[in-house]
Amino acid sequence: MGVFPQLILASKSPRRQDLLKLMDIDFRVVLKEVDESYPEGLTPAEIALHIATKKAEAFDEDITDEVVLTADTIVAIDGLILGKPENAEHAVEMLQRLSGKMHEVYTGVCLLHKGQYNKFYDRSEVFFRKLTDEEIRSYVAEYQPFDKAGSYGIQQRIGLIGIERINGSYTNVVGLPTEKVYQQLKKLGM
Known part of the structure; x- marks a missing residue:
């Protein structure tokens, strides 16, 4: 990938930073506070795109x-949106809801370049085996997944021992659909 134009990653997520580094993409991190609320009635994909776009508009x-790259990842199950947990008990509740079921992970991405907003999303289906309460509580206590939608990191213990299979992109579940990001950055000359 070339050096010009410069890529700005507008995310404090170490996972997104690691994924871009693994792709050998040069970038710098610039953060801005953004209200992540969204209007009612949006689909999960629309929510992820709405928040990613708000982050770029800043x-x-x-x-x-x-080029500014923003992203937002959400988890959806049974018509509910699971964002980041408020506390340990909320994290436990989320993981109990996901246990033994399939849920969807959506990551909305927005690339802002010269006033143009290039928006896209990815969707993955994640299948959890039935988790014990002890597995859930020890994971939450040790990893404190309060910065993760759905209260888990696929690359952490609960993901490694609990996920039976994924339909779709693994990196999307981590928080950035790298294959789609790469293709869009190529179109911008990077």
Whole structure:
């Protein structure tokens, strides 16, 4: 990948940063506080895209030739959106809800370049085996997954011992659908 235009990753997620590094993409991290609320009635994909776009809009007047990459990942199960847990008990409740079932992970991505918003999303189906309460509680106590939608990291213990299979992109579940991001960045000359 080339150096120009410069890529700005607008995410504090170490997982997204690691994925871009693994792709050999040069970037710098710039953070802005953004309200992550969304209107009622949106589908999970629309929610992820709405929040990713709001994150990009925060940079609209600050950039020139750079590309700003923003993303938002959400978990959906049985018509419910599972965001980041508020506390340990909320995290336990979320994981109990996911236990033994299939849920969907959506990551919305927005690439802002020269006033143009290139928006796309990915969807993966994740199948958890039935987890014991002890497995869930010890995971939450040890890993404190309070910065993760659905209260888990696929690359952490609960993901490694609990996920039976995935239909779709693994990196999407981590938090950035790298194959789609790569294709879109290529179109921008990176």
